Amino acid sequence: MITRRSLLGAAAATPLLSLPSIAQNNTKVLRYVPSSNLTILDPVFTPAAVSITHGYCVFDTLYGMDANLQPVPQMAAGHTVSDDGLTWEITLRDGLMFHDGEPVRAQDCAASLDRWSRRDGFGQALGAATESFSAKDDKTILIKLTRPFGRLLHAIGKPHSSPAMIMPERLAQTDISEQVTEMIGSGPFKWVADEYVSGDRMVYEKFEGYVPRSEPAAWTSGGKVVNFDRVIWQVIPDPATAAAAIQAGEVDWVASVLPDLAPLMEASPDVDLFRQDPFGLVSVMRFNHLQAPFDNVDIRRAVMKAVNQTPYMQAVTASDANRQECLSSFPCGLPGVNELGEELINSLDIEGAKEALKAAGYNGERVVILNPTDIASIHPHGLITADILTKIGMNVDLQDTDWGTVVQRRVSKEPVDNGGWSIAHTNWPAISIDNPATNATTRGLGEKGWWGWFKDEEMEETVASWLSAQSEDEAQALFDKAHARALDQVPTVPLGQTFQDGAVRKDLTGLLQASVSLFWNVDRA
Structure with a gap:
């Protein structure tokens, strides 16, 4: 019988992977195993972590986030703001160039900001307060607002869930309903399109024209110094195979390690x-708000009444140190977040949920749960939710897929009945949903927002008020209102x-903490 332990034990003796060979020309290669396959290349089109990780290789941002989680200039040299707070001028630093050899211009940045502001939740909040994104000249971006927006740099410098990544104007003019597929950025790595094999590998090469700060x-800030000639992503869906590969030295970095394999990695x-x-x-468990039955808020409330967080977290990690109950719709432990859901979350009231479901008028509609089999931190959640919904009397269709x-x-x-869905689970880096504007899981943008398409004008009015708050006390009160x-x-x-x-090989140095894997600053000792 082959077990994870026996597979890991045999790793040193048997090559597990058929990896592409590199010619003996002193090419320095970093081999990385992402947490999932890369299917969407446009990091503005989706907040998926694997697409954002890819995006940071290829593209750059005007502002990055520093170690104190504050926005600082990245592509920008700096900015000025008019006395009335309505006109922002952002100057580009010298030496910026796209991978096709064209210089980065303010026109490219303005078009990129405009497209991003139509797709991203925080971007849409900024867009609603913006008269125009334009170029004063080739080096100066001009943003004209209709009302003060003090968190503008936080918006364009946020590190996750569709960051405001800059691309050439011709690509940034792509409709927001369509994906950008030509990967031309000004970031520290070039995308090697002809070596891309979905489900197998992705390849990036050092961009020699990149000038680090x-x-x-x-x-996501500071000098993005690249120490490897190539970064190769090798997709390995089975966690045990990935763990064995890094022990055997066939890969250098595995993005996520299954908790029951962690002790073997430590040893x-x-x-x-x-x-x-x-x-x-x-x-999170996300509802599709466009379709029955979850277009009915009382049915959504009935489901939450039956949920308990403990089994969901235990299915991801058995370690108490690696999990935290959070009775909140915002990440616990971050500034401004109060646990307001003590009486609503974790009630585990199956009988009460059954009665609430009947009272809400549930009519036996099929509930399709999309459940990924190749993401260890998400797959168990579909199984648990299917069990809960079955217990309270719902017609459940659990659909396993990659x-x-x-x-x-x-x-x-x-x-x-036409290929749609009812529930999907995912997880978000806490830093990416830390306030009313960035939290895509609570925003009420409807069909312009995150999949699930929750629409709520009252929520959006509260978010707008929070963005315009004149004092910390006012901002906290509005934060709590949005949360409630x-x-x-x-x-x-x-x-x-x-x-x-x-997991990383011990000879790697310079790894950075962030919400996704970053490949600059990393070197081999």
């Missing part, structure tokens, strides 16, 4: 565990916070 690298003389994101992941298919299918707005509204309307059911470790 002089400051030390931190999160390896050549491998270290690496906690990339110190703020953890927030797991993550790439889930990512593509969950954007469908069709009924379940989310708990009442249940756009998403929070399932707790967990912390995941990756």
Whole structure:
């Protein structure tokens, strides 16, 4: 019988992977195993972590996030703001060039910001307060607002869930309903399109024309110094195979390690565990608000009444140190977040949920749960939810598939009988949903927002007021108001916070903490 332990034990003796060979020309290669397959290349089109990781290789941002989680200039040299707060001028630093050899111009940045502001939740909040994104000249971006927006740099510098990545104007003119597929950015790596094999590997080459900043690298800011000629992503869906591969030295970095394999990684003389994101992941159950039965808020409330976070978190990690109950629709432990859901979350009231479901008028509609089999931190959640919904009397159809298919299918707005869906689970880096504007799981943008398409004008009015708050006390009161509204309307059911470790070969140095894997600053000792 082949077990994970026996497979790991045999790793050193038997090559597990058929990896592409590199010619003996001193090419320095970093081999990385992503947590899932890369199916969507456009990092503005989707907030999926694997697409954002890819995006940071190819593209750059005007502002990055530093170690104190504050926005600082990245592509920008700096900015000025008019006395009335309505006109922002952002100057580009010298030496910026796209991978096709063209210089980065303010026109490219303005078009990129405009497209991003139509797709991303925080971007849409900025867009609603913006008269125009334009270019004063080739080096100066001009942003004209209709009202002050003090968190503008936080918006365009946010590190996750569709960051405001800059691309050439011709690509940025792509309609927001369509994906950009030509990967031309100004980031530290070039995308090698002809070596891309979905489900197998992705290849990036060092961009020799990239000019790093002089400051030390931190999160998504500072000097993005590349020390490898090529970065090769090798997709390995089975966690045990990935763990064996890094022990055997066939790969250098595995993005996520299954908790029951972590002790074996810790015991390896050549491998270290690496906690990339110190703020953890927030797991959520997301409803499709366009289709029955979850277009009915009372049915959503009935489901939340039956949920308990503990089994969801235990299915991801058995370690108490790697999980945290969070009775909140916002990540616990971050500024401004109060646990307001103590009486609503974790009630585990199956009988009460049954009665609430009947009272809400549930009529036996089929509930399609999209469940990825190749993401260890998400797959168990579909099984648990299916069990809960069956117990309270719902007609459940659990559909197992790979993550790439889930990512593509969950954007469908069709009924379940025509390829649609009812529930999908995912997790978010806590830092990416830390306030009312960035939290896509609670925003009420409807069909312009995150998949699931929760629409709530009251929520959006509260978010706009929070963005315009004149004092910290006013901002906190509005934060709590948005939070209470989310708990009442249940756009998403929070399932707790967990912390995941990756694995790296011990000879790697300079790894950075962030919400996704970053490949600059990394070197081999």
